[in-house]
Amino acid sequence: MTPHINAKPGDIAETVLMPGDPRRAKWAAENFLTNPVLVNEVRGMFGYTGEYRGNRVTIHGSGMGMPSLSIYANELIAQYGAKTLIRIGSCGAMQHHVNVRDVVIAMTATTMSTPSRGIMRELNFAPCADFGLLERAVAASRTRDVATHVGGIYSSDVFYDERPDLTEIMTRHGILGVEMEAAELYLVAARHGARALAICTVSDHLLTHEALPAEDRERSFGDMVEIALAAAFD
Ligand code: HPA
Helix, strand or coil, rough: CCCCCCCCCCCCCEEEECCCHHHHHHHHHHHHHHHEEEEEEHHHHHHHEEECCCCCEEECCCCCCHHHHHHHHHHHHHHHCCCCCEEEEEEEECCCCCCCEEEEEEEEEECCCCCHHHHCCCCCCCCCCHHHHHHHHHHHHHCCCCCEEEEEEECCHHHHHHHHHHHHHHHCCCCCEEECHHHHHHHHHHHHEEEEEEEEEEEEECCCCCCCHHHHHHHHHHHHHHHHHHHHCC
């Protein structure tokens, strides 16, 4: 038991998929795992543990933003022994060649700040993905009917940003998209010797203002779950 997870010791698998939305964790567990069991529901942040092709896996919500993700990633790794954490989320595209519905796999995550800033102090640590997970996720994405981009993303502290100049700088420096969790996931994993990867579906476009229609979101989310499971186990 931790302050935010009431799972029993052993209830959490070594591999954890982390969508932002806890109801997505429930949906993914019910649609992709065999024998899913609810292992956490503190504050409505659902976690389910089940099996995928004979491998134990937990799907647990992270909440929105780096402070929320940081709490769950720390407790899952340090208290429950999670060793592989894969974020499955959404991002806003920052390049014209990246379209809504595409998948972005984050090699690095640039930030202005993270909850780890107090630990890192003057260090501009470069949060980066685990290469083995990245390599297998890219291979899995190539086998399906979804355009995939691999590169840097931007982990922001604000959804309602009032700095269009920042978007312009990110775009000019090749950042593929913006979301709000990956950098802290990579930092916490690095600190504890765990492996991490962030995979995002493009839900909206900061340059064209296009948005993914609601009916397409489930299919895109399903693609990501399959890519994440393949990256972890195939
Ligand atoms: N900004 C921040 N996070 C996001 C966005 C965005 O535009 N789209 C999806 N996650």
